[in-house]
Amino acid sequence: MVFSSLTFLFVFLPLLLAAYYVCPNRGRNAVALAASLLFYAWGAPRFVLVLVASGLVDYALSRHLPAGRGPDRRRKGLLALATALNVGLLLYFKYANFFVDNLNAWLARFGAESLVWTAVALPIGISFFTFQKVSYLVDVYRGTAQPARNAADYLLYVALFPQLIAGPIVRYHDVAQQLIAREHSRERFFTGILRFCQGLGKKVLVANTLAEVADAAFGAAPGALPCGWAWLGVVAYAFQIYFDFSGYSDMAIGLGRMLGIEFLENFNRPYVSRTITEFWRRWHISLSNWMREYLYVPLGGNRKGVVRTYMNLWLVFLVSGFWHGAAWNFVAWGAFHGFFLCLDKAFKGTRIARAPAWVGLPVTFVLVLFSWVLFRAETLAHAVAYAGRMVDLFGAAPETAAAIEFGRRHAATLVAAFALCFGPALKPHPFDFMRLEPARATVGQAAARFAVAMILLVWSASILATSSFNPFIYFRF
């Protein structure tokens, strides 16, 4: 189930909120857990078993991880085992097809027979919940958090529906206390509404509209794509992915608040970054935090010399790229970002690094655009061909140009997206406008924000309702 669906919006959410708030405090975790499992099972019933079974194993092993529960070597061994089980599940479900396909390609190259293999279906959200589970195991091992009180609490941490499918990646120590006791207040619920509606609007009104342009551009044969359309397509995609992903995070944060849980922010206007390093401090923050805490630092971080620091940085981004998808273009995407991060580090403190915003910002944005080509293209070859069209500024226009629809709605949405992403000087910025703290606001300010939220909600819901309505003028037969 996805948040931007009628089933979620008009069936799941109202029933969940009713059940959750009718239930006394002590039963609310049970309601949230049952709802989360139902939410997950709606799309993938069989994989709920994988989620629950692996969660129970984690929980059982985690009981022996805290310091003082046995010799350090045993604890370390159990942590390695538990982590390997989780990473193994991820490798199997997400990457087995990729490895077999590549192996078969090599075998074919040498004239050998291919391996017979039944493609493995991917459990939705496995990349996100695997990282969360590893976070729990490591936190408990390190002593930054106590083991969950019971298996149900732990499963709730892993499966809590707002963040289950697309993050933010919640580190266990950030929510451990909230799983035990949390505050349910009108203020929190109210800010949750504002945040949820903002996210829904970002997803349905902006991301989905720009996806039409991006899909058309990336769906066209690169040879039929004029240079301008190639740029338009990738710019549309850059805004699509930002509004889609950050919208989803907003919805998750909003839903969390409605249930009394605070998740950390996941995006902070990434396109105003002046360097790739800054971009990664603003883009998918929860992933960057996770990578730093559970991969970069354990690898040695910057403590083991310059060469290891660069290697660690690059490795982290290669893993990050591969985590995003099982294909070579994602690996290349990670390598691309890792390379520019290393460059940032190498030039830190020099005049280049101190370049003014009007230089740093567009250069970074263009680099990010090229990286999005790697991310969005179907294959590495497609990405190279597409990027080739982008840099072919003075080349001849294709004889038969691809037909890409770009109407007033697309233009207006693109302009709005551009203004929202590059207008940080706007006071108040529209995103901050919706991040109201009722305790510091007047009734008028709160009412105005609620009115905007309801407009976004009604508008988005009405668009969702049209998705199932494709009428014919008459029954012809």
Added chain:
Amino acid sequence: MKRLLLTAALLFSLFLALPLAQMATGWPPDYPLAGVETPAGRPPAGVRAWWNGTMQTDFDAWLGQRIGLRGLLVRTANQIRFTLFRELPKRSGTQVLLGRDGMLFEKVYVDAYNRSGQRPGSELRNISASTRRLQDRLAADGIAFLLVIAPSKAEIYPEFLPPEADVAGRPGRRSNYENFIKYLHRDGVNVVDGHALFQEWKREPGAPRLFANGGTHWNEYGAARIVAEITGRLRELTGKDLPTVAVLGAVTNRTVVGEDNDLGELANLWSARPLAGPQVHPVAEVRPGSHVPDLLFVGDSFVFTLTNFMDRHGLYRRRNTYYYYNREYFWPVAPNAPLDKRQLDLLAELEGRDAVVIEVGEYWLPRVGFGFVRDLLKTYARFDAARAAAETVP
């Protein structure tokens, strides 16, 4: 502030709960949607359906069609899109394009105007020849035959097509109509050629519009002029004193008749009226005859504008219409019913008829009669063979 926060939470929850409540109680009343869609089946129940995910998928589809206040939500989305961006829904099964001066076009007709869906000449030649065979066979039984070609709006008013119709890129090859009409004339099929007539009438000085802005079919005025042609030709073909129609002029106002804003309705805005445009109605005179005919029509959706006018003016004593040769409409009795072709006795249906009129839109020319011509020729062949066999038995 506390009161505001509580009110906000209640309003938000109310909005989320309202569609489900409306589904259960029917209140508040919804605003129905125009157009037809294939109904999604009730989701299957049971563990197996749940386990393999079909229940969830089917439930989503089922809910999408039945969610409370769907009409209001869809119309709201469409209205916002139209008001802000002058854009009509793109996902319709029947796609509608917004042309110049607010003229609406069905996309399939625009594609046909751009020469997609071309059929080979040999196929059209065979269709024309079978039509002629049917005409002759019916004549042998004293039944007149007339083929009415309904013009496409895109062909008659290409100057109103929207830029995205890409008329400039239109191939120069001949259309199905241009090829077909040549064969029909060569074979001597009785035709009321709406395409040629509309082109001619459009050029008349001060000519009123023959299609409404919001309609996909000929408007009431255009249809009345075609009826005048039909009645004149039938009088001539039957040799009987049948009633005829003369169109004396036109009145333009805002009153929408019948389906003259069907594309506007399909846009599903809060109100379809702004899309209807000016409506042209005929000033017509019926000249009575001593013989009121009994007619059988076969046709597509253009046929209704003709028969509505003819019904109102009592131009026949009985009329049946085979809509796409799949559903039957009766007059003077109102109801309609699916046509069970296995049970259908075509010869009995023709009993007492003065004429068979096949109406076909340009788009459907390769399917003239939608199977009726083929079935009737087969029926005649069987009947004639049986009669011949009976005559040879001593």
